[in-house]
Amino acid sequence: xxxxxxxxxxxxxxxxxxxxxxxxxxxxxxxxxxxxxxxxxxxxxxxxxxxxxxxxxxxxxxxxxxxxxxxxxxxxxxxxxxxxxxxxxxxxxxxxxxxxxxxxxxxxxxxxxxxxxxxxxxxxxxxxxxxxxxxxxxxxxxxxxxxxxxxxxxxxxxxxxxxxxxxxxxxxxxxxxxxxxxxxxxxxxxxxxxxxxxxxxxxxxxxxxxxxxxxxxxxxxxxxxxxxxxxxxxxxxxxxxxxxxxxxxxxxxxxxxxxxxxxxxxxxxxxxxxxxxxxxxxxxxxxxxxxxxxxxxxxxxxxxxxxxxxxxxxxxxxxxxxxxxxxxxxxxxxxxxxxxxxxxxxxxxxxxxxxxxxxxxxxxxxxxxxxxxxxxxxxxxxxxxxxxxxxxxxxxxxxxxxxxxxxxxxxxxxxxxxxxxxxxxxxxxxxxxxxxxxxxxxxxxxxxxxxxxxxxxxxxxxxxxxxxxxxxxxxxxxxxx
Numbered sequence: 414x415x416x417x418x419x420x421x422x423x424x425x426x427x428x429x430x431x432x433x434x435x436x437x438x439x440x441x442x443x444x445x446x447x448x449x450x451x452x453x454x455x456x457x458x459x460x461x462x463x464x465x466x467x468x469x470x471x472x473x474x475x476x477x478x479x480x481x482x483x484x485x486x487x488x489x490x491x492x493x494x495x496x497x498x499x500x501x502x503x504x505x506x507x508x509x510x511x512x513x514x515x516x517x518x519x520x521x522x523x524x525x526x527x528x529x530x531x532x533x534x535x536x537x538x539x540x541x542x543x544x545x546x547x548x549x550x551x552x553x554x555x556x557x558x559x560x561x562x563x564x565x566x567x568x569x570x571x572x573x574x575x576x577x578x579x580x581x582x583x584x585x586x587x588x589x590x591x592x593x594x595x596x597x598x599x600x601x602x603x604x605x606x607x608x609x610x611x612x613x614x615x616x617x618x619x620x621x622x623x624x625x626x627x628x629x630x631x632x633x634x635x636x637x638x639x640x641x642x643x644x645x646x647x648x649x650x651x652x653x654x655x656x657x658x659x660x661x662x663x664x665x666x667x668x669x670x671x672x673x674x675x676x677x678x679x680x681x682x683x684x685x686x687x688x689x690x691x692x693x694x695x696x697x698x699x700x701x702x703x704x705x706x707x708x709x710x711x712x713x714x715x716x717x718x719x720x721x722x723x724x725x726x727x728x729x730x731x732x733x734x735x736x737x738x739x740x741x742x743x744x745x746x747x748x749x750x751x752x753x754x755x756x757x758x759x760x761x762x763x764x765x766x767x768x769x770x771x772x773x774x775x776x777x778x779x780x781x782x783x784x785x786x787x788x789x790x791x792x793x794x795x796x797x798x799x800x801x802x803x804x805x806x807x808x809x810x811x812x813x814x815x816x817x818x819x820x821x822x823x824x825x826x827x828x829x830x831x832x833x834x835x836x837x838x839x840x841x842x843x844x845x846x847x848x849x850x851x852x853x854x855x856x857x858x859x860x861x862x863x864x865x866x867x868x869x870x871x872x873x874x875x876x877x878x879x880x881x882x883x884x885x886x887x888x889x890x891x892x893x894x
Contacts, residue, residue, distance in 0.1 A: 437478075437555060437573045438500065441493075444482040444569075452477040457574050458526050459543040459556055461510045463518030468526050471509065471543075473554050475576040479530055483566045490561040493569060494540045497557050506544040506555070513540040531558045531570050552576040600664050610791055610828045614657050614753045617679055617734065620664075620672060626748070627660035627709060630790035633798065636754050637707055638722050638735055640689050642697050647705045652733055654754035660710060663746040669738055672746060673719045676736045685723035688733070692719045699739065706737065710748045713739040717747075730756045766802055771809050771887075780888040782870075786844065793839035795847065803844075806887065807852035814855070819862050819888040820844050825879035826866040838863025844885055860890070 440447075455477050462469035484493065494513065501508060517523055520535035527533055539560035546553045554574045561567045600622025611628030613619050636656050641648035663672055673692075680687065693716050696702055700712040702720070717740025725732040733754040739747040766784050774781035783806065787796040810818070822837030841861035848854040871878035 437553070438480075438497070438571060441482065441484060441488075441569070443485055443488070445485075446483050448479075448481040450477075450479040452479075454577070454579055457530065457554070457556070457572060459509060459554060460512075460523070460526060460541065461543065463510070463512060463516070463523070466519040466522040468518060468522065470526060473552075473574055473576060474579065475554070475574045477530070477575075478573045480571045480573075481569065483568050486561075486563070486565055486567070488567045490538060490540055490559055490567060493559050493567055494542060494557070497542060501542070501544045501546070501555070504546050506546045509543040509545055511540075511542045514538045517541055527556075527558065530572055531556065533558065534560050534562075534568070537562050548575065550575070550577070598666050600666065609832070611659070614659060614751065616683075616732070616753055617676075617751060619661060620667065620675060620749075622664040622666070623661040623749070625659055626662050627658070627750075628791075629656070629658040629709075631656045631796070632787060633757055634796070636752065637705060638688075638733060638752075638754070639691070639702065639706060639720055640722070642691055642695065645697060645701075647697060647701060649705055652754050652756060654733070654756050657753045658708075658750065659752075660748055660750045663749055665745045667746050669717055669719065669740045669744065669746055672738050672749060673721065673736070676721060676738075676751075680721070680723045680734075683723075683725060685725050685734070688722040688724050690719075690721050693717070696720055702737075706735075708737065708750055710739075710750065713747050714742055717741065717744055732756070766805055768805050768808055771805060775809075775887070775889050779891075780886050783844075783885045783887060786885050788840055788843075791836070793836065793843045795843055803847055803851070806844075807848055807854060810848065810854050810858060811852075814858065817858055817860070817890040817892070819860050819886075819890060821862045821864050821886045821888055823864050823868055823882060823884050823886065824866050825882045826869070826873045827879065830865060834863050834865035836863070837865050840885060 453476060454474065456472050456474045457477065459471045459473060460468050461471050490513070494511075498508070498511070512518070517539060520533060520539070523541075524533035524535060533539065537560045539558060542555075542557045544555045546555065553576065556572045557569070559567060559569045600620075603622060603624040606624040608625055608628055611625040613625075619625075632655055633653065634656050636652045636654050637649040638652060639647060640650045691697075696715070696718050699715050699718050702718070703710060703712055718738065720735065720737050722733065722735040725734075733756070735752050735754075736749065738749040741747050766781070771781050783802055785802045786799045788794060788799075789796060820841045822839070822841035824833040824837050826833070838861060841863055845856070845859045845861050848859065849856050866873075866882070869878070869882045870884070871881040873879050873882060
C-alpha cells in the first residue's frame with residue numbers, strides 16, 4: 414500500500430467502543446510543531462451551513478482540547494481531510510458540516526465565527542469539518558480546520574469538546590461572612606519614614622499609613638494654582654502666600670478614589686469652597702499640569718490623576734489648599750501632594766535693619782543680627798525679600814574696607830546637631846557669595862562660620878522663639894583692624 418493512501422489518523426479508543434474524548438485522534442505521521450491547549454469548560458461555535466458571508470452556527474459547551482500541528486507540503490489538503498472523514502465514518506459520527514475552499518463561504522467571515530480557538534488563514538485554500546459523536550458519558554463534538562500553503566506546509570487544527578454539564582461547584586462560599594460586620598484594613602504606621610524635619614499641616618492631617626517624601630515651607634512666595642482647563646490651555650492664578658507643601662506616599666491598599674474622596678470629605682468638614690476640580694484626562698497632560706503648578710515630582714499617567722482646589726475665608730487672611738494625586742499604570746496610588754497657602758502681603762517691617770541701626774549695633778556690641786535676611790525652608794537659598802538687607806550690608810562694608818567680619822549662621826535646635834551646624838555654615842557662605850558676587854566686597858573682608866543651634870537668643874520650646882534663633886549675624890573681628 415502506497416504512502417499517500419495510508420490512513421494517517423488512528424483512533425486511541427477502540428472503534429467498536431463509545432468515543433473517549435481524551436485523545437480522540439492519534440498523531441499524524443511527519444507532524445511537526447505540535448501545540449495543545451485544554452480548557453476546563455467553554456462554549457464553542459460549530460458551523461453547520463455556509464452561504465457567502467452568512468453562517469449557521471450551533472453553539473455547544475463542554476470540556477475542550479485543542480491540538481494543532483504542521484505537515485510537510487507533500488500532504489495535500491484533500492488527503493488530510495479525507496483521512497479525518499474516514500475515521501469519523503468508522504465512529505458512526507454525524508457530520509454536521511463539511512466544506513472545502515469556495516464552499517466554505519467568505520474566508521474573513523468564517524475567521525470571525527471560529528476565532529479564537531481556530532485561526533482561519535484567508536490567504537490559502539482551506540477545509541472544515543464539524544461532527545457529532547456518541548461518547549460513553551454523552552455527546553462529543555469535533556471540528557477540524559486545515560489549510561494548505563503551496564510549497565510550504567499544511568496546517569491542521571483540531572478541536573474536541575466533551576459535552577458535559579457546566580461545573581458550577583468549583584468556588585467555595587462562606588455564608589458566615591454575611592453575618593460579619595465589615596472590617597477596616599489596618600494600615601501600618603509609617604511616620605518613622607517621614608523625611609527629616611517634616612510634619613503634617615495643622616489644618617489637614619494625613620491618610621493612615623502614608624508617609625512624607627517631600628516637605629517644604631516658604632514664609633512668603635508666589636504659588637500658581639489651577640483654576641481652569643480648556644483643552645491644552647491650563648489657566649492658573651498666582652497667590653502671594655505662606656506655603657506649606659507636603660508630598661505623601663500612599664499605601665497601595667488605597668484606591669485613588671478613596672484618597673480623593675477623603676480629602677474632599679475633609680474639605681467639606683471645614684466648610685471650604687471648591688474653586689476647581691478635574692479628574693483623569695480632563696486635567697490634560699500630567700507633565701504640563703505639574704509644571705504649571707511648579708511641583709517637584711515625576712509625571713505618571715494622565716488617566717490616573719486628580720486635582721482639587723479649595724478656599725477658606727478668615728478675618729486674618731484667606732487660606733487656599735489644593736490636592737494633586739497620581740496613580741501608576743495599574744491604578745495603584747503614587748504621589749499625593751497637599752499644598753496649604755495662607756494669603757499674606759509682603760511686610761516691609763520684616764526688614765528692620767538699616768544703615769544707622771547696623772552702625773549702632775556694631776559699635777556698641779560688636780555684632781548685629783541681620784533681620785530680614787530670609788532663606789527658603791531647610792535650604793541655603795536666599796529669598797528675594799532679602800535683597801534690601803544685602804543692600805544695606807554692602808553699603809556698610811564698603812564704608813569700612815579695613816575692618817574684618819565674621820558672617821555667622823544660627824539655627825533652632827530641631828533636627829540633628831551636625832546637620833544644623835552644616836546648614837548654618839552654608840547659609841553664612843551664601844551671604845558672603847552674594848556680597849562678593851553682586852557687590853564686589855573683597856572676600857578677604859569676610860569669614861563664614863556656622864554656629865548651629867548653640868547660641869540661641871530665645872527659647873526653642875515655641876515657634877516664636879525658634880524663628881528668632883534662625884538668624885544670620887555680622888560679627889566684628891578685632892584681629893583684622
